[in-house]
Amino acid sequence: MELHDVWFVLIAVLWIGYFFLEGFDFGIGILTKLLARDRTERRVLINTIGPVWDGNEVWLLTAGGATFAAFPEWYATMFSGFYLPLLIILVCLIVRGVAFEYRSKRPEEKWQTNWEHAIFWTSLIPALLWGVAFGNIVRGVKIDKDFEYVGNFWDLLNPYAILGGLVTLTLFTFHGAVFASLKTLGDIRARARKLALTLGLVTAVLALVFLVWTQTDKGDSGSLIAMIVAVVALFGAIGAIKVGREGWSFAFSGITIAAAFAMLFLTMFPNVMPSSLNAEWSLTVSNASSSPYTLKIMTWLAAIATPLVLLYQSWTYWVFRKRIGTKHIADAAH
Known part of the structure; x- marks a missing residue:
């Protein structure tokens, strides 16, 4: 395996790590409207991710930076071709971070309600658009012989994506x-379990159609194994939440995300951005990569820094591992 293959795998791992961690961040933001019944319960939900949401977003910065350094052609084509949706995602992430920080700065109900609306929408929109973006990358987009995207925004809104x-x-x-x-604790915990069961069944239907479509169109034996793991883990998560085993359910739902995105990357390889106009114009791990010397230096840096980052983030989750409930929320509005 050459270094550009190694870095394709590493970038895939970074994206999977981002979606595993930021995935429940986005989910909590959406649930502030779907699950929480009042402002106190919304504070409970926000506080479950309060200590970790900003650390989770570092995975996106790392994935984007690694893509830029290891595969500059891929980065340039993807970020120019997907400029508008990625700009929308970026704006949402900025507003979302501001909303988390500013929501509690003033006690007025209107002030807090507006920031709560912002948290909901800036969680929902990226959760949707990331799937659209990766759907297009796997399906293939209009890339010409100069490795430039020649489609438009509406080309990205196809049924598969x-x-x-x-x-x-x-x-x-x-x-x-x-x-x-x-x-969480108490009534909100019970309602979260009930809602998770319903959401899991809806997800299972949509995911089965999408994964089978992907496997039929682009898959091989490796992606088939990843698809089976994703489907089994998803039903495992649904079964575990049904019997009240939240820890196992969370582990299985995380495996579902990891296996599903691993399947997408497996269907792409050795392409990093297939061309729908001509297969010979596709960006691959070889024609889109940096020089071997650059990749070598990056590999040494990643080998040193990555374990330290993982240890630190694991420690953060351990420190803030306890459940919280409405009884832990102060009565004061400010």
């Missing part, structure tokens, strides 16, 4: 509901 967006939206919301049941 839209279905991919609905899958990520429901899957992340289900992941968030399982996380809420794992991290």
Whole structure:
């Protein structure tokens, strides 16, 4: 295996890590409207991710930076071709972070309600658009012989990509509901489990259609194994939440996300961005990569830094591992 193959795998791992962690972040943001009944319960949900949401977003920065350094052609084509949807995602992530920080700065009900609306929409929109973006990458987009995207925004809104967006939206919301049941106490925990069961069944239907479509169109034996793992893990998560085993359900829902996105990357390889106009114009791990020397330096840096980051983030989750409920929320509005 050459270094550009190694870095394709590493970038896939970074994206999978991002969606595993940010997935339940997005889910919690969406559940502030679907699950919480009042402002106190919304504070409970927000507090479940309060210590970790910003650390989870670092995975996106790392994935984007690694793509830029290891595969500059891939980065340039993807970020120019998907400029509008990625800009919308970026704006949502900025507003979402501001909303988390500013919501509690003033006691007025209108002030807090407006920021709560912002948290909901800036969680829902990226959860949808990430699926649309990756659906298009797997399906193939209009790339010419100069490796430039020559399509338009409306070309990205095809049935396959839209279905991919609905899958990520429901899957992340289900992941968030399982996380809420794992991290909360009392009535909100019981309602989170009940909602997670419903969301899991909806996700299963959409995911089965999307994964089978992907496997039929692009798959091989490796992607078939990943698809089977994803489907089995999803039903395992649904079964575990049904019997009240939130920890197992969260683990299984995380495996579902990891296996599903692993399947997408497996169907792409050795392409990193297939061309729908001509297969010879596709970006691959070889024609889109940086020089071997650059990849070598990056490999050494990643080998040193990655374990330290994983240890630190694991420690953060351990410190904030306890459940919270409405009894832990102060009565004061401010």
